[in-house]
Amino acid sequence: MAMRSQVYEWANLATSGNSTIRRAAGSQPVSLTSGREYDIFIGGFGNNITKPAETTATQFVVIEDISSSPQNGSAVQVRINTTDYFQNPDVTKQDGIPGLASPYPVGADSAGSPTGTNYVLSSFNLYPDVYVLPGQTWGVLYSCQTDVAGSENAGTTGVACFVKYTLYDGPDALIANKLLELGVTVNPNNVDWYKRTLIEQASAPMNGGEA
Amino acid sequence: MAMRSQIYEWDASRSGHGGQPIAASNTLNTARPYSIFIGGVGNNITKPAETTATQFVVIEDIGCSPTDLATATEDGLAADGVRAYIQVRINTTDYFLDPDNIGNDGIPGTASPYPRTIAFQPSFNLYPDVYVLPGQTWDALYTHYEGNTNNTNSTHQAFVKYTLYDGPDALIANKLLEMGISVNPGNVDWYKRTLISGASATV
Numbered sequence: 001m002a003m004r005s006q007v008y009e010w011a012n013l014a015t016s017g018n019s020t021i022r023r024a025a026g027s028q029p030v031s032l033t034s035g036r037e038y039d040i041f042i043g044g045f046g047n048n049i050t051k052p053a054e055t056t057a058t059q060f061v062v063i064e065d066i067s068s069s070p071q072n073g074s075a076v077q078v079r080i081n082t083t084d085y086f087q088n089p090d091v092t093k094q095d096g097i098p099g100l101a102s103p104y105p106v107g108a109d110s111a112g113s114p115t116g117t118n119y120v121l122s123s124f125n126l127y128p129d130v131y132v133l134p135g136q137t138w139g140v141l142y143s144c145q146t147d148v149a150g151s152e153n154a155g156t157t158g159v160a161c162f163v164k165y166t167l168y169d170g171p172d173a174l175i176a177n178k179l180l181e182l183g184v185t186v187n188p189n190n191v192d193w194y195k196r197t198l199i200e201q202a203s204a205p206m207n208g209g210e211a
Numbered sequence: 212m213a214m215r216s217q218i219y220e221w222d223a224s225r226s227g228h229g230g231q232p233i234a235a236s237n238t239l240n241t242a243r244p245y246s247i248f249i250g251g252v253g254n255n256i257t258k259p260a261e262t263t264a265t266q267f268v269v270i271e272d273i274g275c276s277p278t279d280l281a282t283a284t285e286d287g288l289a290a291d292g293v294r295a296y297i298q299v300r301i302n303t304t305d306y307f308l309d310p311d312n313i314g315n316d317g318i319p320g321t322a323s324p325y326p327r328t329i330a331f332q333p334s335f336n337l338y339p340d341v342y343v344l345p346g347q348t349w350d351a352l353y354t355h356y357e358g359n360t361n362n363t364n365s366t367h368q369a370f371v372k373y374t375l376y377d378g379p380d381a382l383i384a385n386k387l388l389e390m391g392i393s394v395n396p397g398n399v400d401w402y403k404r405t406l407i408s409g410a411s412a413t414v
Contacts, residue, residue: 003339006307009319011280022309023294023316025241025356041310053310067334071281105277105321106332112281114291119329138310158280162322162334167308188339188393195391 003168003188010040010047010140011160012148018045029158031150037077037141040161054137058169060176061132062186065164066097066140067104070120071112073145074099076161078130080138085130095143097124104162112157131186134173214376214396221247221353222254223367230255239367244298244316244352247369261348265377267384268343269394272372273297273318274325274333275353293365294356295320299341301349306341316354325370342394345381 013027014020020027030045032038038045041053055061068074077096078085086096100110101124109116132138142161149155166188168176175194176186184190223233230253231237239245239252248256262268278292298317299306305314324331343349351371358365374396376384383402384394392398 004306004308005337005339006310007318007322007335008310008315009322013280023242023356027356049309049311050313051311065334069281104334105279105324105330106334107328107330108279108281109330114279114282121332156282158282160280160321162319164322164335166339192391192393199390 002170003166003172003191006165006167008040008140008163008165009160010142010162011158012046012150013158014046019043019048020046021048021050023047028151029148029156031153031155032142032144032148032159034073034144034147037143040076040140040142040163042139043142052137053139055132055134057134058173060134060168060173060186061138061165062168062176063126063130063132063138063163063165065102065126066162067102067106067122068097068099068142068161069112069159070099070103070108070110072099072148072157072159074159074161075143075145076102077141077143078138079141080130080132081136084141095145096141097126102126104160112159128185129187131180133180134177213378214374214380214399217373217375219247219351219371219373220254221351221369223252223365225254227254228257233365233367239355241356241358242354244354247297247351247353247371249350250353253367259348260350262343262345264345265381266345267376267381267394268349268373269376269384270299270337270341270343270349270371270373272323272337273299273351273370274323274327275318275320275369276355276366277320277324277331278357279330280321292320293358293367295367295369296354297323297369298352298354299349300352301341301343302347317352325368339393340395342388344388345385 012030014030015024015027018030041049068076075095075098088094103120107119110118110120148157175191179186226232233239248260275297276295278294296316307317309315322335353369383399387394
């Protein structure tokens with residue numbers, strides 16, 4: 001299936017217990033504790049998937065955007081295998097991109113009030129993109145600086161994260177690896193460019209007559 | 212007819228071509244995908260969206276009703292919105308997958324809102340575009356998770372922007388695809404210019 005734009009949205013909403021596989025109607029917000037990291041794929045809170053996000057030997061993932069709710073001091077971190085992508089200047093651990101810098105949705109109120117008018121716009125653009133090479137496991141970790149009150153604590157706070165990435169599969173994943181080796185940015189345009197050069201090289205001997 | 216920019220807007224409160232607005236007799240159930248073309252709810256068209264042998268469609272943007280997830284009510288319903296998602300299906304294959312390679316509900320309306328407002332701006336850009344090749348059937352499936360089944364107060368809307376390449380331009384679109392070049396009006400025009408230049412050089 002070549003290359004495809006993909007998205008994943010997580011929210012602290014679940015129907016029973018703390019988590020739900022995929023989504024369900026009638027979900028309620030679950031409480032989250034400040035100062036703790038929650039894996040948005042398999043963390044056991046909110047909507048989850050069945051297994052960790054990982055690339056097969058014939059897949060290549062490029063994470064292009066990541067964001068979270070601006071309220072509650074929310075932040076999101078990307079983890080590749082066991083390495084956190086965002087770190088402090090002194091190479092110590094940090095929470096990642098603040099929701100105030102990369103809000104989801106863009107235009108949400110900074111305090112999370114439905115009637116608030118302090119619309120938050122993006123201060124952050126994930127460039128260069130984050131590459132997940134074939135065979136790697138990746139995760140996105142949500143954390144908050146103040147507790148999120150879920151329905152079990154008579155709270156109603158919903159928080160969410162959003163990840164936008166492109167999945168390169170099959171031959172396009174091989175080309176993505178080749179581009180990486182060449183030091184060329186992996187994006188759909190450059191993958192197409194590499195394909196064109198391959199085609200031109202293949203057709204040159206046919207059109208060239210005698211060598 | 213060359214290439215034409217096209218849009219389709221779906222609204223569950225409208226009717227048309229067999230589709231009926233949401234009412235007590237025509238519900239829009241939660242957690243169930245509805246085709247915005249032939250789903251039977253809202254404005255519909257007469258038959259599934261499909262390309263003929265001489266057509267090529269490029270879906271460039273897609274969006275649906277957004278939701279403010281920040282404050283949920285105690286009964287679990289989001290305070291503002293219906294938690295809607297929109298998926299693209301080509302023949303029988305869903306385009307958007309979860310990282311565990313299982314089809315998901317598609318793009319959240321919160322990430323690609325329709326309509327866009329100051330409070331709801333897009334986080335998502337459909338790039339690379341989605342190609343519908345000649346002879347394929349395509350659909351856009353709307354799923355929502357909040358709101359009563361026949362809640363006429365809720366807003367359920369979706370929007371698709373695509374370009375239809377027809378006749379010779381569809382052939383060129385196929386050629387560009389083979390060459391690994393993005394199919395867009397600029398590149399189709401570029402290919403035509405190279406053909407014309409090549410022909411006039413020969414003359």
